[in-house]
Amino acid sequence: MHEISPASALALKICGLAKSFERPAVDGLDLSVPAGEFYCLLGPNGAGKTTTLRMVTGLLKPDRGSISVYGVDALEDSIGAKRIMAWVSDEPMLYDQLTPMEYLDFVAGLWAVDATAAAARAKDLLSWLGLSPYADERCGGFSKGMRQKLALAGALVHEPKLIILDEPFTGLDAASSRIVKDVLRERVRAGCSVIMTTHILEVAERMADRIGVMAKGRLIADGRLDELRLRAGASGASLEDTFLALVAQDREAA
């Protein structure tokens, strides 16, 4: 197992990260997320949020820049970084012909988690997420909410230190959303770090310790909600108003 530096106070540190497709998607991004923090990354469509997170998780290779996860260089030692991370995308990718238990077994195997510990954890997670009654049914017939919850269970079964989620609440009903939020809060309380993108600003407002706002591939604002309000010159405003003001300011500055 890779040694994680106990002195590493940052769950994620990104420096000068850049990625272009036909045009720059991420443009010299600098971002730091302290360990044990719930961090929400906001931004208009095409801001580069998902591209950033996909580079952090090793799904995309950056053109330049550096990524460090709990002190592990994610570009030099991608396996070491992956060992302590989990990724949940907006479109949960499951195997229709596997049952939730088999899926969790598979994920636990990929992360080489001890079978006994994984079994107990899998049962707890399924119970927690309300999936126990479906533990032995194949995933093919699951609803979007059930699939998203199972993908989250897969992300948690190997007890990552950093959970990265891309729009995890898309298409979830209120009950499922509540369960996912509770699980994420519990993980943060347990010392985990969570980085999440969302377009549901209310979720970010309620859950995030800090919020980052991206536009055109750069971080245009970063801080606690009250700090963002101050920066936007919108004291007492909702996150939605603050977010729109910050994006408008950036647009005017450009």
Added chain:
Amino acid sequence: MSASGSLAWFAAHEARLAWRDWRWLMTRGRKDRAGAAALGFVAFVLFMHGVACMALSSSFRLAGPADAKALAVVAGSLALAFSAMLSQATELVTRAFYARGDLELILTSPAAAARLFAVRIAAIAATIFSMSLVFAAPFINVQAWLAGPQWLCAYLAAAALAMFAVACAVVIVGALFAVLGARRTRFVSQIVAAVIGAAFAIGLQFAAIISFGTMDAPRFAVLERLALDPDSALLWPARAVFGEPAPLAFMLGLGLAALFAVIGVYAPRFGGLVLTAGSQSNASKKSSPRQADLHSASPAQALRRKEWSLLLRDPWLMSQTLMQLLYLLPAAFLLWRSFFSGSGVANFLAPVLIMAAGQLAGGLAWLAVSGEDAPELIATAPVDAASVLRAKTEAVLVGVGVVFAPLVLMLAVASPLAALVSLAGVVVAAGSATAIQFWFRAQAKRCHFRRRQISSRLATFAEALSSNGWACAGAMAVAGAWLAVVPSVMVVAMLAGVWSISPAKATASS
């Protein structure tokens, strides 16, 4: 402009979708390719007419009256065409039942869905007719040019056959649905389609091989030997092709009546069947309870176990693979005839096993390597890419081993040499097919298995050449012919050539 929701409106909608699908297929969605696609189409049409010219001018022209020989040739062609049409139609009708696409939109709209389904059944008939024309039209045109315009009646006969085939297919799938239920129908109808499609062709090839030692040119002469009575009603479709008015009118009437009857009966029920199919395919299947039983040990073991579980639980994919194996039988039979006429069945089995192993490994390797439903999970797991590929290769080769090891063992009882050659052949054929799939891997969903041969024609071609080449080498080796080295070297050279132009080589070089 026709009224919304009318038959004509739905027909226009379907025609527009079909046209755009076809255009996309030809141009891959790029407008700048339209010219090249049109040129390619014209070149293909000219090429096919050239082939038809050579084929028809070098053999008998069927210029005279409908004698027994001519009728036998045409009847054989029609029987072959009908089995292919029925097979395709069965598959298309099944797909229409299970495809979600725009059906939810249609079924939740106030428009009369029965009209849409009437149009769709007719559209399937039009599709089958069009598909048959790709190969039939050049021969009909050339025959009309060489032997007289009455041969243009073959177009009408083909249309009648297409309508009748679709009517039969709807009845077959509807009956399967009623008897087996929605869940099993998809699987069984796939097999039925494969068997129908293969049965006549394979049967004819076997007969041709037995009679003439080849499976190509003289196959219809086999029909002559059946010595059908020239007045037999079985020859009416052939007479229709010759332009005889009564048989032609009968065929057209039969085709139209069957199609309209099926539309009348099934179009109003189609919506219900589609909904049943949809709800069944969404329903969860139970697996044996194993809540407290996790096996997690190593990433490689987890990957192998996952691949095996998915392979065993996907009957659709297995049926596709079985279908490939079915089509191999005549070629293997011919190999046996060519090299071992007079020898035992053990020698016959060696090339069959080698060819089948190559085909099976190719299919399984595609599923394991390219058909990954959760690529991001694998990519974000702390497992290096080489380990993932190694585990998937092991899963494929063990799968092939499980299928073929008992057969090779049984063969060893009859002929140790044939078993030894088969073992070596199975290993190299499976290894070659798996390697080709690795070189041409392209991320896709497992459910896209049926499209795998379209995504890389080069890989498909190389896979077939490799399997056949190793089978040929195996056949020669069992015969004790040192010439077995020749096809072996050719396959290795072909594999080297394919590797040199594969995407994997390009990636490795960059």
